[in-house]
Amino acid sequence: MLQQIIDRRLSGKNKSIGNRERFLKRYREQIRDAVQRAIGERSIRDIDKGETVTVPRKDLSEPSFRHGSGGVREHVIPGNREYSRGDRIERPKGGAGGKGGGNASPDGEGEDDFAFSLSREEFMHYFFEDLALPNLVRTQLAETPEFKFRRAGFTGDGTPNNIHVLRSMRGALGRRIALGSEHRRKLAELRVMLAEARRRPETPAKDIALFEDEIDRLVRRLRAIPYLDPIDLRYRNRVRVPQPVSKAVMFCVMDVSGSMDEARKDIAKRFFILLYLFLTRHYERTEVVFIRHHTQADEVNEHDFFHATESGGTVVSSALLLMQDIIRARYPSGEWNIYGAQASDGDNWGQDSAKCRELLETSLLPLVRYFAYVQVAEGEQSLWEEYTRVAADNPHFAMRMIAGAADIYPVFRDLFRKEAAT
Amino acid sequence: MSEVVSPPAATTRAAEPLPCPSEWTFELIATYHDAIARTARRFGLDTYANQLEIITAEQMMDAYASVGMPVNYRHWSFGKQFIATERSYRRGQMGLAYEIVINSDPCISYLMEENTLPMQALVIAHAAYGHNSFFKGNYLFRMWTDASSIIDYLVYARTYIAECEEQHGIEAVEQMLDSCHALMDHGVDRYRRPQKLSLAQEKVRRSEREVYLQQQVNDLWRTLPKPTDRKADESRVRFPEEPQENILYFIEKHAPLLEPWQREVVRIVRKVAQYFYPQRQTQIMNEGWATFWHYTLLNSMYDEGLLTDGFMLEFLQSHTNVVTQPPGGRLNPYALGFAMMRDIRRICESPTDEDKEWFPDIAGSDWQKTLDYAMRNFKDESFIGQFLSPELMRRFRLFAVRDDQSQPELEVSAIHDGAGYRQLRESLARQYDINHREPNIQVWSVDTRGDRSLTLRHLQQSGRPLDDDADEVLKHVARLWGFRVVLESVDANGRELKRSEAFPARD
Numbered sequence: 060m061l062q063q064i065i066d067r068r069l070s071g072k073n074k075s076i077g078n079r080e081r082f083l084k085r086y087r088e089q090i091r092d093a094v095q096r097a098i099g100e101r102s103i104r105d106i107d108k109g110e111t112v113t114v115p116r117k118d119l120s121e122p123s124f125r126h127g128s129g130g131v132r133e134h135v136i137p138g139n140r141e142y143s144r145g146d147r148i149e150r151p152k153g154g155a156g157g158k159g160g161g162n163a164s165p166d167g168e169g170e171d172d173f174a175f176s177l178s179r180e181e182f183m184h185y186f187f188e189d190l191a192l193p194n195l196v197r198t199q200l201a202e203t204p205e206f207k208f209r210r211a212g213f214t215g216d217g218t219p220n221n222i223h224v225l226r227s228m229r230g231a232l233g234r235r236i237a238l239g240s241e242h243r244r245k246l247a248e249l250r251v252m253l254a255e256a257r258r259r260p261e262t263p264a265k266d267i268a269l270f271e272d273e274i275d276r277l278v279r280r281l282r283a284i285p286y287l288d289p290i291d292l293r294y295r296n297r298v299r300v301p302q303p304v305s306k307a308v309m310f311c312v313m314d315v316s317g318s319m320d321e322a323r324k325d326i327a328k329r330f331f332i333l334l335y336l337f338l339t340r341h342y343e344r345t346e347v348v349f350i351r352h353h354t355q356a357d358e359v360n361e362h363d364f365f366h367a368t369e370s371g372g373t374v375v376s377s378a379l380l381l382m383q384d385i386i387r388a389r390y391p392s393g394e395w396n397i398y399g400a401q402a403s404d405g406d407n408w409g410q411d412s413a414k415c416r417e418l419l420e421t422s423l424l425p426l427v428r429y430f431a432y433v434q435v436a437e438g439e440q441s442l443w444e445e446y447t448r449v450a451a452d453n454p455h456f457a458m459r460m461i462a463g464a465a466d467i468y469p470v471f472r473d474l475f476r477k478e479a480a481t
Numbered sequence: 482m483s484e485v486v487s488p489p490a491a492t493t494r495a496a497e498p499l500p501c502p503s504e505w506t507f508e509l510i511a512t513y514h515d516a517i518a519r520t521a522r523r524f525g526l527d528t529y530a531n532q533l534e535i536i537t538a539e540q541m542m543d544a545y546a547s548v549g550m551p552v553n554y555r556h557w558s559f560g561k562q563f564i565a566t567e568r569s570y571r572r573g574q575m576g577l578a579y580e581i582v583i584n585s586d587p588c589i590s591y592l593m594e595e596n597t598l599p600m601q602a603l604v605i606a607h608a609a610y611g612h613n614s615f616f617k618g619n620y621l622f623r624m625w626t627d628a629s630s631i632i633d634y635l636v637y638a639r640t641y642i643a644e645c646e647e648q649h650g651i652e653a654v655e656q657m658l659d660s661c662h663a664l665m666d667h668g669v670d671r672y673r674r675p676q677k678l679s680l681a682q683e684k685v686r687r688s689e690r691e692v693y694l695q696q697q698v699n700d701l702w703r704t705l706p707k708p709t710d711r712k713a714d715e716s717r718v719r720f721p722e723e724p725q726e727n728i729l730y731f732i733e734k735h736a737p738l739l740e741p742w743q744r745e746v747v748r749i750v751r752k753v754a755q756y757f758y759p760q761r762q763t764q765i766m767n768e769g770w771a772t773f774w775h776y777t778l779l780n781s782m783y784d785e786g787l788l789t790d791g792f793m794l795e796f797l798q799s800h801t802n803v804v805t806q807p808p809g810g811r812l813n814p815y816a817l818g819f820a821m822m823r824d825i826r827r828i829c830e831s832p833t834d835e836d837k838e839w840f841p842d843i844a845g846s847d848w849q850k851t852l853d854y855a856m857r858n859f860k861d862e863s864f865i866g867q868f869l870s871p872e873l874m875r876r877f878r879l880f881a882v883r884d885d886q887s888q889p890e891l892e893v894s895a896i897h898d899g900a901g902y903r904q905l906r907e908s909l910a911r912q913y914d915i916n917h918r919e920p921n922i923q924v925w926s927v928d929t930r931g932d933r934s935l936t937l938r939h940l941q942q943s944g945r946p947l948d949d950d951a952d953e954v955l956k957h958v959a960r961l962w963g964f965r966v967v968l969e970s971v972d973a974n975g976r977e978l979k980r981s982e983a984f985p986a987r988d
Contacts, residue, residue: 062532063533081557123665124666124919126920131885133908137806139880139896145892150891
């Protein structure tokens, strides 16, 4: 009656992906919220990881006509130890009459939320969605960089072309020695004893035959040890390692004066993240330097960068000067690809803007590969005007006024276009 | 009556047991399958041909998610199910049940690659011979499902739904499916026998049907009496003439605004619901039967010397896990079903005086014939009503608790004693009666001359109201119907207890 045995293991992997997509699409709002929150909480460097999303269970329910509680019902329950007919039992607390019976009502307990994880790809998808990235750029950023095969020792399995002959033979030799040593030792002893017995004429022929049989047996045993066994085989192991080009440093420069509120900082953060992602795809090592400034500039860690608020005036050139110092001290431009990203609300102390332009044009821009500036507020003040002049003369300087996350990408358009072309 | 029941003649004792490493191979599975098949034949199990499929854990979760079927149309709820299954599997909260078997011809049983060889043998005996013979023999399955065409039909459904998504957008199709799913339990014919599904006919007739159906619908609404006739016809025109229990069928045929493809989607969901209808009514029997047979087959093979002691130890451990009945709480359908099947055999082979009094027809009869008869002609409700013995009620220490919401306390209404046996048995049988378990809701009337509203009537049983979901479901009905929908709850005397209504969302 057996029609057939079918091995399905290799077919139909990921068959439910279509259902998962539909599920994710349905709960898009919740997922976007979770991604939003994650972006706010995560460090720039941890951005491309999965995330756990929680959806309230009641939003997920699939309704159907069912009996609710109330009325008269009877349940048959196993395991009676104490009751006899007519006994009264106190009603169990919570979820009246929910036990036994045919209706598995989801009320009462079990109301915990439905949590599931987004894969890294899915997370990035939602992150990019806000940023309105073109598809080519999305794939560029989402995909892991090129790989190179690198040797990594030896393994016990692999393809025949990777067999390492010397190691395999060495292993075989060791195995043969280990398996045969006991036999060989016995064999040697027996041979000595046989020679001894032969020398003595009084030895019965039977004994000699016995020795010879035993010697024969051992020789056969030794011969039976395979010369080369599959377990001896060793293969050259190769692992895939990401192969980005070299190293880069990214300067995040942000105005933290009182007028930069949380919403503006959030946009700025996405701006930095996008540049960071771009750099990690192209460079083996990407370092990030955070410089915040009001009237003075400080180099700070990421947490302070995004979470501390200062008040007072603004002198942008202080940050640019600090950036220049840091480059000189730690990141010689011959070894490092330097990228600058600056976010501000456009306020600056009046006389300072011209100084900023000069600093950029004469000392910073010659050092950096790319410098992007976003102004997260409306209004063209002196800084904007000066920067506009910089942009006119320098193709690797980009600037933009942005109101929402979707406006960020155009700032980098040139940068990405260049990459896509090469 | 006192004929001696001879066990099926066992072949002579095997010279040596089948090899039993814990790792399975394809050859070993075939070997075990042959031995199990031989034994099953000796016991006279009649099955569809078997197709065993080796799958991974992920594929098993996948099958779970799409209600156990190897193909199904796409829907977010299956994705949700998959995520939930995967999560609890990862956390180790649940081992994947080691078997899924599909009522199809050939009958497909899934063997998970992680299973050890004894587990694979257990699954083959349980699913490929136990469930399989049940699918082929039980009257409900014979009446409601056509094993030879279900896979083809699901392939058709999947393709059709995908085409609809392409033409009308994923969202529109999803809304239809959501609404249909909400009514799935009320989308089955309970009493009438449907035509069997045939893929070829389905396809050929689909387009005809679309045209025809649409025309019929139009006819219904076109031949509405003119307002002048209104008075005269008041009492005569009643639509539908009789209340209809299959709400989805009614919607498919009569909803005024649905487009042809939407009717086809309703039909697909309805057909799938109908296919699962027998399974919902034969859980105890189906699992009991399969468990009884894996137990009987493997033990018989052990007696022949085919199985090693190690095999039996592993098998018995899994078996025991399956049939454990923790005291209190829900009845484990495997435990109850298995115990009842064994009990019937006991009553046949060595009846006590009590059994002779309670089961004069079967006490001392040929157990194989009796069990076969029981498998073929009953569903859970009638099976329990017919075969649950006092002996078993005592062994399970069953008791009935009456929950009357108007009383402050619960009352023990019957226990496993002389006065309680019959009541216990009736009560338990009713518990598995699908008509008792699910609320009785039927299409009551359509206001063909007025606002086209559809009225559903819920006949309350034992004063049990609907739960809060009802309002949500009603919205789905309104979406399908396209006009106002009313749900009235009435008691046995037709007195209205509650009335709610929903309107389709206008967008």
